[in-house]
Structure formats: C-alpha cells, structure tokens
Amino acid sequence: KAGVTQTPRYLIKTRGQQVTLSCSPISGHRSVSWYQQTPGQGLQFLFEYFSETQRNKGNFPGRFSGRQFSNSRSEMNVSTLELGDSALYLCASSHGADRYNEQFFGPGTRLTVL
C-alpha cells in the first residue's frame, strides 16, 4: 500500500506570493490533517479535513486555507507569503472514522520564503 505523498517536496517563493501544496492520503483514508513545523514553534496543527469538510482548525491567520476533494486528496494554500511562513509543511492521513486510529505522515513540503 502506498504511503502518504506530498508535492512538491521543495518550494522557493518570495514575499507576497501565494503557494499551493498537495497531499494524497493512503488509499481508503478519509481524514487529512496539515501541520507546520518550524525550529522555534515545533509542530503546530493547521487544519483537518474529513470527507471534504473542515473538521477542525488551528490558530493560524486566514491566509492559510485548505480543501479536500472527493478522492480525499487535499490541498492547502497560503496567500500573501511572509518570511515567517518558511517551514516544513506536513500532512497526516488516517482512516478518520474511528477515534482511536493511527495517523501516518507524508515526507513534507519544505517551503522557503525569500
């Protein structure tokens, strides 16, 4: 079974631009969560999607948004990029229907904002 895939793996953008990151979950998984990882703040929860609906949202500005498609693939978008948005963005996949289910992470997208 294929694992969680994220594209692209690396991105370099300049301030003010926008970016879209993609995550394909494990086949059969309906929940996708996004996290931001920085050296200073560690891993922070961005949002979670389940069956195309946002189920939970972290404490990030509205510039961060996401969506999920009917095939469970998810995208997150960051508009008006700031230097502080430079981070490793990770997505996690899980079955979603069982509260005890295990979460599996993708390799991440490394975003650098210049």
Next chain:
Amino acid sequence: KQEVTQIPAALSVPEGENLVLNCSFTDSAIYNLQWFRQDPGKGLTSLLLIQSSQREQTSGRLNASLDKSSGRSTLYIAASQPGDSATYLCAVRRDGGATNKLIFGTGTLLAVQP
C-alpha cells in the same frame, strides 16, 4: 490547554545501551498517545500508538507505556543502534469532539554512538 513536554531535549548514548525517553502532558483527558521518529529534514514515522485504555504497547525493541492519570508516557528502546539516531516525538490526541488533531511535544534528539 493541553501542553506536552519531552525530557531530555537531547540524549547521547553508546551503542547497545537501553534507554528511556519521557513524555508528559498536562490534561489527562486524551484519546490516545502516539510516538513518532523524525530523521533530519524528513517526515514523521509512526512507531507506536497507545489507546487511552491501554498501559503499554510493544514493537520489536520498542516499548511504550502510558499512565494517563499522572499524565506520563515513556518510550523504552532496548539495545540501541546507530540507526536509532533521530528525533523522537510524542503526540496526544485530546478527548472531546470528532477530530484527529494531535498536540506534539518538543521532541528528544537521540544520538547513538557506534
């Protein structure tokens, strides 16, 4: 507000030694706790998932315990190897609501010296 702490922040041991990593959380109302490892610049690899009703889980040389009432978990690694060198993260999934949101600790950076 749930806070997760990991001690020590860094640990260096000689190959073959048994070791224990610690994870503490402030709110005992959790669904489960998951241990991950992260290699530099990579995504997270799930090691063990402990349900809130369980006391421990084992996988190969790894054993994780959970004491929900005291807000503590430990990850025991037997006969450590250089390949175990990585950052180890614990994460809790809080009780209440349909969400897969994980709250992460700050991690323990482990170096196993050959």
